[in-house]
Amino acid sequence: MAALTKEETEALIQEVLEIYPEQARKDRAKHLAVNDQSLEKSNKCITSNRKSQPGVMTIRGCAYAGSKGVVWGPIKDMIHISHGPVGCGQYSRAGRRNYYVGTTGINTFGTMNFTSDFTEKDIVFGGDKKLAKIMTEIEQLFPLNKGISIQSECPIGLIGDDIEAVAKKANKEIGKPVVPVRCEGFRGVSQSLGHHIANDAIRDWVLENRDGDESFPTTPYDVAVIGDYNIGGDAWASRTLLEEMGLRVVAQWSGDGTIAEMEKTPKVKLNLIHCYRSMNYIARHMEEKYKIPWIEYNFFGPTKIAESLRKIAALFDETIQAGAEKVIAKYQAEYDAVIAKYKPRLQGKRVMLYVGGLRPRHVIGAYEDLGMEVVGTGYEFGHNDDYDRTIKEMGNATLIYDDVTGYEFEEFVKRVQPDLIGSGIKEKYIFQKMGIPFRQMHSWDYSGPYHGYDGFAIFARDMDMTLNNPCWKQVKVPWKTDDTSKVAVAAGA
Amino acid sequence: MPSVMLKKNAEGKLVFYVPKKDLEEVAETVEFDTPEKWGGEVLLSDGSKYYFEPIDGQPDFPVTLRAKRLDSGE
Numbered sequence: 001m002a003a004l005t006k007e008e009t010e011a012l013i014q015e016v017l018e019i020y021p022e023q024a025r026k027d028r029a030k031h032l033a034v035n036d037q038s039l040e041k042s043n044k045c046i047t048s049n050r051k052s053q054p055g056v057m058t059i060r061g062c063a064y065a066g067s068k069g070v071v072w073g074p075i076k077d078m079i080h081i082s083h084g085p086v087g088c089g090q091y092s093r094a095g096r097r098n099y100y101v102g103t104t105g106i107n108t109f110g111t112m113n114f115t116s117d118f119t120e121k122d123i124v125f126g127g128d129k130k131l132a133k134i135m136t137e138i139e140q141l142f143p144l145n146k147g148i149s150i151q152s153e154c155p156i157g158l159i160g161d162d163i164e165a166v167a168k169k170a171n172k173e174i175g176k177p178v179v180p181v182r183c184e185g186f187r188g189v190s191q192s193l194g195h196h197i198a199n200d201a202i203r204d205w206v207l208e209n210r211d212g213d214e215s216f217p218t219t220p221y222d223v224a225v226i227g228d229y230n231i232g233g234d235a236w237a238s239r240t241l242l243e244e245m246g247l248r249v250v251a252q253w254s255g256d257g258t259i260a261e262m263e264k265t266p267k268v269k270l271n272l273i274h275c276y277r278s279m280n281y282i283a284r285h286m287e288e289k290y291k292i293p294w295i296e297y298n299f300f301g302p303t304k305i306a307e308s309l310r311k312i313a314a315l316f317d318e319t320i321q322a323g324a325e326k327v328i329a330k331y332q333a334e335y336d337a338v339i340a341k342y343k344p345r346l347q348g349k350r351v352m353l354y355v356g357g358l359r360p361r362h363v364i365g366a367y368e369d370l371g372m373e374v375v376g377t378g379y380e381f382g383h384n385d386d387y388d389r390t391i392k393e394m395g396n397a398t399l400i401y402d403d404v405t406g407y408e409f410e411e412f413v414k415r416v417q418p419d420l421i422g423s424g425i426k427e428k429y430i431f432q433k434m435g436i437p438f439r440q441m442h443s444w445d446y447s448g449p450y451h452g453y454d455g456f457a458i459f460a461r462d463m464d465m466t467l468n469n470p471c472w473k474q475v476k477v478p479w480k481t482d483d484t485s486k487v488a489v490a491a492g493a
Numbered sequence: 494m495p496s497v498m499l500k501k502n503a504e505g506k507l508v509f510y511v512p513k514k515d516l517e518e519v520a521e522t523v524e525f526d527t528p529e530k531w532g533g534e535v536l537l538s539d540g541s542k543y544y545f546e547p548i549d550g551q552p553d554f555p556v557t558l559r560a561k562r563l564d565s566g567e
Contacts, residue, residue, distance in 0.1 A: 041539065049515065281512070284498060288555045383515040 003350070003375060004416065006397040009034045013399075016411045024053050031402040035394045042387030048402045049383045051189045057406030059354070059426055060380050064088055066194020067183030067201075068151035070278055074098035074229050074254040075262070076108040077146040078177075079138055082115040083131060083163065084153025088185070089115040097443055099233050100256040107144040114138070123155055128166050135170045135178065147177035147259045149201075157184035177259060179205040190381035190403070192277065192357065199281035202262065207286070209263045221247045221316065222268040226283055226294070227275030227358075230255020232448015237455045238274070238299050244330070245309060245323035247316070253279060266290045270315060272297055274451075277357030277379075277386055299451040300359075300459070301366030302335040331453040339369060342460040345468055347371035349419040352412070354378045354404055354427065355441045361390040363422070363441065366450070370460055375416055378404050406430075420467050435475040437466045495562065497543070500555035507554075509537055534563065 004012065013032045017025045030047035039045060052058040061069070064082075069092045072080050082089025094111035102108030116122070116130055135148055148170070150163050167180040181201040183194045210216070223242065228235040235255040242249055250268050251261035265271070271283045271294035283294035295315070297308035306328045313324035349372045353360050360377040367374055377394060378401035379386055390400065399412060406427075413421065413431060421431050422441035431438045439445050439462060447462050449455040498510040507520035518541075524533025525547050532547030542564040552558065 284510070284512075284555075287500065288498065288557060291555075385515045385517050388517070 003373070003395075004397060006034055006036075009397055009399055012412070012415050015415075016408050019407070024056070027053055028056075028405070028408070031404075032408070033400045035391060035396060035398045035400050037391060037394075037396050039391055040388075041384075042391055043384050046387050046400060046402055048379065048387055049189060049192065049381070050403070052403055053405075058403055059406070059424065060189070060403060061191040061194075062185035063183045063187040063191060063194035063197060064151060064153055064185040065092065066191030066196075066278070066381075067181050067198035068092060068194075069095060070191065070229065071195055071198035071202075071254060072149050072151060072181065074100070074110065075149075075257050075259060076100040076102055076110045077144075077258045077260075078149055079109050079112075079114050079142060079145045079147075080149045080151055081131070081134060081138075082113065082153060083127070083150050084116065084118050084155050086115050086117045088153045089113045095443075096229060096231055097446070097448070098230050098255050099236075100230065105142070109142065109145065118153075118155060123159055126159060126161055127156070128161050128163070131161075131163065131166050132170060135166075135174065139174050145176070147179070148174075149179040149181055151181050152184045154185045157182065157186070177206060177209065192381040192383065195278035195357075196281055199279060199285075202282055203285050206259065206262050207266060207282075211266065216264055216267055218267050218269075219248055220269060221320065222250045223247050223270045223272055223312075224251040224253065224261075224265045224268045225249055226251075226253040226265075226271050226273050227279035228252065228255050228451070229275070231442075232444045232446075232450070234449040234451040234455065237449040237452030240454075241299070241305070241309065241327055241452050242272075242312075245313065245327045246320050247312075247323075253282075266292070268292060270294070270312075272312065274299065275358045276389075277382060298362050298365065299455070300363045301369040301456055302331075302339075302453065303369050304362075304365035305453060305456075335453055335456055338457045338460050342464050343371045345464050346460075348373070349467060350375045350416075351420045351422060352376040352399075352416060352418040353421075353441065354380070354401070354409060354423040356380050357382050357386060359422075359441055361386070361393045363450075364393045366456060366459055367463075369456070370463065372420075372463075375399065375418060376401065376412060378402055410434075420463065433477065435472060435477050437469065437472055439463065439466050494559050496557055497560045498555060498557050499552070507535070509535070509543070535560070540564075 017029055033045040068080055090113055093113040100108055100110050104111055116127055116134055118127055122130055163180040167178040171178040179201055183197045187193050228238055235252050239249050251265045271292055273283050273294050273296045276296050286292045287294055298304040309324040313321040351367055351372055351374045357379055360379050364374045376399035421436055421438045424442045425440055428438050428440055444450055450459045495511045500508050502508045509518045509520050518537040518539055521536045521538055523535050525531055530547055531551050532545040535543045543560040544563050545558055545560050
């Protein structure tokens with residue numbers, strides 16, 4: 001069945017909003033929109049990066065999640081102390097599957113959990129002494145660490161501990177970078193502010209470390225991959241393509257990254273930004289301070305990969321441009337075979353997405369390469385500039401939802417009846433129980449990589465495996481009578 | 494008095510970015526934009542107007558400067 005028209009989508013939004021009390025309805029209405037490609041600016045149709053309504057089920061995280069979980073956590077040779085009560089660190093431990101090379105516990109620490117384990121006593125008397133002691137202990141137990149970051153949890157800000165002073169003192173004692181990050185969970189409206197705080201901490205405590213030191217030999221083809229967290233090996237799949245076209249990847253921020261790479265980043269010629277939302281701040285800073293240009297790129301699906309490779313190559317000389325064409329040609333047979341195999345099985349299927357701050361728009365191209373259509377998308381913590389970039393990627397009259405609530409998402413799905421939903425673990429089982437195929441698009445559902453040409457083959461296989469799984473025919477949800485399935489707009493398509 | 498990050502885009506136009514507001518706009522006109530003097534009123538493509546204290550010579554873009562908001566354009 002055909003997709004919803006603009007009027008139908010608008011009516012759907014109104015219908016879903018009806019259940020809210022007046023105040024909440026007014027607020028939520030600003031966050032839901034029908035896409036209109038003719039709009040230049042998203043602020044005409046959608047409001048984003050605002051505090052969630054009390055009482056609704058939001059799917060967002062906190063500033064600590066943004067800093068420790070996303071930006072700092074994957075830096076493998078540093079030890080990241082979750083400073084505060086034990087839970088935040090333990091529940092976020094190794095949560096994003098940021099793969100890395102190294103021996104955990106010896107020279108890399110990615111999947112370990114270091115915490116100051118606050119108790120009542122520390123809240124009452126302050127935790128600075130404990131923090132200093134922890135750092136001495138870390139030095140004794142893990143002498144091969146290359147630095148320490150202190151990731152504040154909520155109580156640190158509330159009791160007013162001076163972690164900066166402790167960090168400075170420890171830095172003198174152990175002679176390695178010690179970075180205090182003020183990413184208390186209560187700051188901001190979502191994890192987005194945590195990214196910003198983490199970027200600022202890198203700017204203030206790491207980036208300048210090698211200013212004036214010219215001992216690192218540079219080439220005209222040095223680039224840094226920024227905002228790729230190597231989930232399931234994503235950064236590796238991206239890096240090989242860049243290296244094959246003749247560029248030298250000096251740093252990976254921050255998946256499989258090291259602090260030495262970060263310190264060397266100001267020496268590169270170009271910053272490549274994958275996750276714009278979480279790392280544009282540092283790219284903008286480097287552009288201003290070190291005059292390093294930056295561009296966004298997208299390594300999901302062959303169309304976007306080719307587009308991005310050419311865009312990157314255009315900023316270098318002919319050897320790189322020829323290199324880009326060579327890479328595209330080299331993999332063509334491979335990705336054509338993937339499309340030939342999976343497109344017939346996936347053609348015309350409709351997808352709804354609700355992810356974090358980048359994928360709601362970045363993966364659209366990959367789905368389209370497989371003949372699928374994205375009929376609804378939304379960000380947990382996107383800002384206006386993210387929606388600006390989304391409007392052009394999405395079809396007309398498709399749904400856009402910002403910081404969607406559990407209720408709204410379920411209602412949209414019931415009416416739009418997509419063939420596949422891509423979102424996070426909290427949404428997964430609800431929709432699977434509703435009988436709708438689901439992929440976790442935060443962690444690739446324990447699969448991956450999805451970036452690059454290698455990743456695209458895995459992406460296509462995973463989508464097919466989920467969508468065409470025979471189990472969905474066996475699922476008959478108890479509340480679904482024959483009547484309701486007729487009402488559904490696009491059931492069976 | 495927002496801090497504004499200014500840079501030139503590929504077409505040589507001035508891009509105006511206010512981090513706190515996620516405002517990223519291309520500047521339509523700049524009052525003084527000569528090698529000797531730069532600043533004054535800046536009109537953005539969304540209709541809003543900002544004022545920069547004029548300075549001697551071109552700033553070294555990209556650069557962060559303080560601006561005064563004159564007109565929101567609404």
